[in-house]
Amino acid sequence: MISETGYSNNGDASKVTDLPVVAVSNVSKRFGIVQALNGVSANFYRGRITALVGENGAGKSTLMRIMEGEHRPDDGTIYVDGQAVSISSPREAHALGIRVIHQEPEIIPELTVAENIFVGDLRARYAVLIDREDLERRAQQMLDAFGVAGVLKPCEICRGLGPAQRQLIEIMRALRPGARLLAFDEPTSSLTEEEAVRLFALIRKLKSEGVSIIYISHRLREVMMIADSTITMRDGRSVGEAPMQELDEAKMVRLMVGRPISDLFQRRKRELGPVQVVLDRMSTDKISDISLSLRAGEILGLGGLVGAGRTEVARAIMGLDTVRSGSMVIAGKPYSPKNPADAIRAGIGLVPEDRRQEALLLLQAVRDNISLVVPDKVSRWGFFSWRKEAELVHHHVEGLRIKTPSINQAVGKRSGGNQQKVVFARWQARGPKILILDEPTRGIDIGAKAEIYRLIESLADEGMAVLLISSEMPELLGLSDRIVILRSGKLAGELHADVATEEQILDLAMRTTHKRAP
């Protein structure tokens, strides 16, 4: 089988040498003013699973993108088998045996499983015509070799496949001949527990056959379970490399954030005001029977796995998805929005998940981005008062300590933390009664993160009702008054943040439903 799939090119697995398969040495990368990587060195050995942990924005993904040839490092060297290499395209990385399995598998929906596995490699032997039978035979061999033949059929069209199957295709694609180093980027984020267990079995099998594996995950328990050693990254640096036996979860968290996580939150008791949001058995195409309520001055956490329907709750409230049944009451009034304009008029604001794609006009100035939802405050008869606008913008830029040389600078050039503060400034300027935050600290450094936590707390202190969607457990536990957990588009439970634990949340979010994700 080994020769069939050919991922191991020196056959004899017993010959373990000290030479790493792939090593990065002193790699740095800067994007604009953000130092994404700062002199990172790491060794990845044959037959070992190295976990890469760190917060969002710590530099893990940048390191992966450099190793797979998407980005060129500003400085530093990559070695393969001790030889310095220059990787200038994903194709070259692939040829060197470095392959990354991305969080979002790239699948061409209209092609078959076999075609998707061998995409980009349908060439050579059949100069013009694709030999479909041979293709499917080779695919079947791979699926058999890795014990996943029961899950995927080579001739199946990919459109209807679930996330776990799509991921398998991506893995099979990466395992085409010559694989030396396989990096998994958050591989379990959209898998059920059962599927995750199967993935771990597959990863262990690859390890036993000599492939070097990088495992990137936020789920420290998984890391503890599967990795041989852990490299922790923070603010673009490697802050610690240790064998798994020497680490526990608390140690890893301390390395990741640089201080005990509890210091980041104030956890003041707040006076709760009137009920601002009531969802009553609300269903859309993606979520069903969601009931919850949220009061002024309250922070309601919305937990669950990626794809559990958290963002979809926000979309329904913002008038982006059609509500099929059930009802909403906002500030005591029945509410059925047709578009975000209705939502904003009703006093709702949204800080969306994807800052760069959904929140900011990157080419435009900090000023335009902040005044975007408050034109009525800085204009008369539809004409802007530049003076009034500048005053308002300066007020919020200073209040949130947004670092920018001038309010006329393009927001795309600011760091992630400052960009997110601009989004917050926008809503602070508008002053909605209800603010929905979808992953509000994704991809920003720890310093800005602490500032945003304080800001969220102060907004609630002022009486805003906050709906907080977050995948980061400490954040969810540290900020929320109550936490509602979703699973597969339905309510899975509600916890009081004072007594809730990470385990309880994960348990509710992941409890095996014996049902495959659609």
Add this chain to the structure above:
Amino acid sequence: MIMTPTAASTQNYSLRMFGSRVGTQNISLLIALIALVVIFGFIRPDVFFTGRNLINIGLAVTIIGILAMAQTVVIVSGGLDLSVGSIVGLGTMVLAVVIQDTGSVVLGVVACVFAGVFAGILNGLTIVYGPVNAVIATLGTMSAFRGLAFLLNNGNSVAIQANGLRSLGTGTLLGLPCAIWLLLIIMAFFVVFTQKTVIGRNLYAIGGNPTVARLAGIAIRRYQVGIYAMSGLSAAIAAVVLTSRTMSGQPSSGSQGLELEAITAAVLGGCALQGGKGTIVGAMLGVLIIGVLNNGMILTSVPTFYQLLAKGALLVAAVVIQERQRAHVGE
């Protein structure tokens, strides 16, 4: 030269806003313009700098100028309107036919404006509710409106007699032709519209990122239909100016290829075809560059075919420069 009064009045709003919004790109455009003037002035000093020739340039750029400013607004909002040249052709025919039939310039202008706005709304509705890609939709109507223009009088031009209209084409006010005054008024309108109004600012948001704009509560579809209606209206005004110069309705002559020049000017002036970026002042500098180039090529007897070649190359070059800049700023 024509720029000076308007640039000065823009400064009155706020010097700093002017600097930040108009940017450094226009300085390079200004340098390119001066270079062209120097080159052609050097080759034909006897003709180029005469008042007569400068006014000729001014008149020639009036029509492209109106279209280029409207095109800038369309491109800023993330669209493109290839049908403007055909709408001008259709407009001149409607104007001429109505004047011929009724003898009333007012009725003719009203009909022309209606035709232009209607054509624009048709574009907008197709693009928004099709939904059809703007390039394809207006590529289709570019041909359709041209066909309509030919159909209005079986493909023949319509000569008209109307003194009211002629004075727009040949009359002067304070030493400047009426058409140039009209251009300056429209330019002032567009500068204020894009820089000072909420609607104008929202267009930059829609073009910059429609998802962001929608989440900020901007009614994107309504805006888009409105933008193409405005583009149609501008083409109708350009049609009135064109007709006043030729005193005839021409289904094709005089309006063919105007979309190319309008888009070239807008892109030269700093419009990003992805939307969200571009200025009226920049577009007008682009228009002047094209105007001087056209005029200079005629004065220096460059054959027509080479002129076409040069114009096409200029558009491609302008886009290349834009893309390079975007890649540079993007990271």
